[in-house]
Amino acid sequence: MTDSEVQVFIPTLGNKDRAYHTDENCRYVGSRHYPASLKDAKDRGLEECQLCADEFPTARPDFSVYEAAVEAGKEGGSPE
Numbered sequence: 001m002t003d004s005e006v007q008v009f010i011p012t013l014g015n016k017d018r019a020y021h022t023d024e025n026c027r028y029v030g031s032r033h034y035p036a037s038l039k040d041a042k043d044r045g046l047e048e049c050q051l052c053a054d055e056f057p058t059a060r061p062d063f064s065v066y067e068a069a070v071e072a073g074k075e076g077g078s079p080e
């Protein structure tokens with residue numbers, strides 16, 4: 001798959017967002033973003049959204065946050 005075939009979401013001109021988003025459901029994606037190709041995003045000089053980068057399917061899963069949550073649950077869990 002080439003950059004021009006990968007769909008991302010980029011901010012409209014005038015939008016202060018300087019990132020492109022790979023996840024349509026990213027919480028930073030709103031009405032002032034529109035679908036475009038990854039090539040368009042790179043041509044605009046946009047960088048990948050940190051939040052989307054973490055959730056990108058090809059990225060190696062990071063379980064450290066999950067494990068930290070489990071540890072926190074053990075210590076501070078409510079006694080139900």
Ligand SMILES: [Zn+2]
Nearest residue numbers: 021026049052
């Ligand atoms: Zn994003």
